[in-house]
Amino acid sequence: MPRIAEVALFTDDVRSLAAFYERLLGRSPDSSSDSHASFDLEGTTLFIHVAEGTGVEGAPNADHVAIALDQDAAADRVRSEGVEVVGPKDFYWGRSAYLRDPDGRAVELQAES
DSSP: OOEEEEEEEEESOHHHHHHHHHHHHTSOOSEEOSSEEEEEETTEEEEEEEOOTTOSTTSOSSOEEEEESOHHHHHHHHHTTTOOOEEEEEETTEEEEEEEOTTSOEEEEEOOO
């Protein structure tokens, strides 16, 4: 069953944005540094990341939602409709694919877990 795996927010001020979500959620991040903070929200990760340069080739350096599902099948389905998809391919954080929805929002396809 597909599920929302991650919501990634990119910012120039990780500490400030993380502090906002810490107050909103009423708890500290599960992981944090000068370049990131993450909150595990019952299987969905709220990931705050520093916005820097162009990012890793093929991956958006922009806010996006990640969906955990069969990456290959999902990529094939949308490619057959003419959607441009990068990957799935291996990145330093794992295997992902990226595409844009019809309104231009970035979407990451993560492996099922």
